[in-house]
Amino acid sequence: xxxxxxxxxxxxxxxxxxxxxxxxxxxxxxxxxxxxxxxxxxxxxxxxxxxxxxxxxxxxxxxxxxxxxxxxxxxxxxxxxxxxxxxxxxxxxxxxxxxxxxxxxxxxxxxxxxxxxxxxxxxxxxxxxxxxxxxxxxxxxxxxxxxxxxxxxxxxxxxxxxxxxxxxxxxxxxxxxxxxxxxxxxxxxxxxxxxxxxxxxxxxxxxxxxxxxxxxxxxxxxxxxxxxxxxxxxxxxxxxxxxxxxxxxxx
Amino acid sequence: xxxxxxxxxxxxxxxxxxxxxxxxxxxxxxxxxxxxxxxxxxxxxxxxxxxxxxxxxxxxxxxxxxxxxxxxxxxxxxxxxxxxxxxxxxxxxxxxxxxxxxxxxxxxxxxxxxxxxxxxxxxxxxxxxxxxxxxxxxxxxxxxxxxxxxxxxxxxxxxxxxxxxxxxxxxxxxxxxx
Numbered sequence: 001x002x003x004x005x006x007x008x009x010x011x012x013x014x015x016x017x018x019x020x021x022x023x024x025x026x027x028x029x030x031x032x033x034x035x036x037x038x039x040x041x042x043x044x045x046x047x048x049x050x051x052x053x054x055x056x057x058x059x060x061x062x063x064x065x066x067x068x069x070x071x072x073x074x075x076x077x078x079x080x081x082x083x084x085x086x087x088x089x090x091x092x093x094x095x096x097x098x099x100x101x102x103x104x105x106x107x108x109x110x111x112x113x114x115x116x117x118x119x120x121x122x123x124x125x126x127x128x129x130x131x132x133x134x135x136x137x138x139x140x141x142x143x144x145x146x147x148x149x150x151x152x153x154x155x156x157x158x159x160x161x162x163x164x165x166x167x168x169x170x171x172x173x174x175x176x177x178x179x180x181x182x183x184x185x186x187x188x189x190x191x192x193x194x195x196x197x198x199x200x201x202x203x204x205x206x207x208x209x210x211x212x213x214x215x216x217x218x219x220x221x222x223x224x225x226x227x228x229x230x231x232x233x234x235x236x237x238x239x240x241x242x243x244x245x246x247x248x249x250x251x
Numbered sequence: 252x253x254x255x256x257x258x259x260x261x262x263x264x265x266x267x268x269x270x271x272x273x274x275x276x277x278x279x280x281x282x283x284x285x286x287x288x289x290x291x292x293x294x295x296x297x298x299x300x301x302x303x304x305x306x307x308x309x310x311x312x313x314x315x316x317x318x319x320x321x322x323x324x325x326x327x328x329x330x331x332x333x334x335x336x337x338x339x340x341x342x343x344x345x346x347x348x349x350x351x352x353x354x355x356x357x358x359x360x361x362x363x364x365x366x367x368x369x370x371x372x373x374x375x376x377x378x379x380x381x382x383x384x385x386x387x388x389x390x391x392x393x394x395x396x397x398x399x400x401x402x403x404x405x406x407x408x409x410x411x412x413x414x415x416x417x418x419x420x421x422x423x424x425x426x427x428x429x
Contacts, residue, residue: 034257036278036289043292047402137398142288149281 003188006181007122008062009084010189012074013179013225015055016085019075021106022048023239027093037096044103044139051132058128076243080236084180084225088171090232097150097160102168104143108206109175109199111136116190125188144206151210162212169215175199176220196220259308260286263352266299274341274350274381277308283389291391291399300400303391310387312361314380319369337385338364342377350381 025045032038053071060070088106093099114136117129150157176196182189200217207214243249257279263272275294280286286305295303335357343350353372358364364382391399407413 034279036280036293040289040292046406050406134398135402137395138291138402141398145285145288149285 003181003184004062006184007125007188008059009181010179010185011055011059011062013084013181015052015059015074016083016225017089017106018048018055019052020083020085020235021089021103022046022052023235024089024091024093025099025103028096028099033096040142041099044142047135047139051135054128054132058124061124072243076240077247080228080233081226083228083232083236085228086171086174086223086225087227087229087232088168088174090229090235091168091171092231094164094167095160097157098164098168100143100146100150101161101164103139104147105168105172105203106175107136107139107143108203109172109195111140112195112198113190113192116195119190120188122188147206148210151207151212158211161210165207165212166215169217170221173217173219173221174223177223177225180225193220257281260290260305261308261311262286262290262294263304263306264294264300265302268301271352272302272304272341273352274343278305280305283307287389287391295400295403300403301396302393303399304388306383306387306389311381311383312365314365314369316376316378333359335359338368338382339385339388340364340368340372341381341383342372342375343379344375344377346378350379353377355385356382 022045025041025048029038029042029045032041052075056071056074057067059065059074060067088102091098091102111133114129114133118126118133120126120129147161151161152158176192176199178192179189182192196219200219204214258281259277260280260283261277262275264275265272275290278286278289278293280289283305287303290303290305294300336359338356338358338361339352340354340356341350342353353375354368356364356367356371358367361382361384364384365380368380368382
């Protein structure tokens, strides 16, 4: 392994996206519009948090840290400024349309990234990606079922979906920005810019078919993942509050 | 009052290739495709599944043992369906048991399918009978089985038995008493 530091940074960014998206999804537990969806979205939230754990554990292996403790340390004891998630996943859960559409936009991109990472020459990376990909297949099926139904459902569901798209679209353009460490990992990981091209044409067509007006895009936006949204500090405080009450507690 | 509830779908699960499909419960969904997704989420947490079916609840024609002993097989009342179709026959034999697939019949209406089922399998005397046309079933695709059912196998944390809460609380209380 020539670039352990770059790979660790890359993995942390992947993990942070999954963890924060999973956290926001989990806020629907007990509040989703119907029981079946409550269970479905709680499952998706659990899956995303599970994927974060896999990436953190891989990062622990790369940096030679204790794999059993590293994910908890990263999630419960890392200051907000050290996280590397996209603002897209930090935004409050909004209404059902907003959360469903965010999940779709994110997962559609992730499916392309995972396909690329599954082909990585770095075997441990490829193995984890393959494992995650099997579950993401189902997530995408779920959100791809919902987006057109909401987009073309009732007047209200359409209005909410359009509002969600207008708000999410600018943030989603940041999905194509290279991840931390990515540029040093040539040959090992897919290029985010290329993934963005695939993603952009695919989701644009899908959203149009779902009856939505896709806002104009100036293409991929370069984002600094060290810069967080105004909502992020409160999210992290909420996430870490209990663990930090007693750092030595046994769970 | 306006009924805003989504339609009901019956969920059937196959635990291994070659085993009969077994009724597992019901889900609500706006349509049958969503019903299959919901069924996976609600029921495939138990990892023993290789395939699932969903069937609109109102496509299922039922008889209970009691009804049969009271009035015999009901006379065909619904004459709308006249084309010969394949029907699945499901039956439940014991209160503890689940309704399971026992065979198939061909008939030109649900009522006729029920009569044919009772004629063919009546000696087994189940508690209740279900028949529904094969065409009412949406089945999970074999090539999707891995994504639909495999992930649950690694997720023991979704299993209640994974959390020894009762014994843990007992130990804590016992300590407090001392």
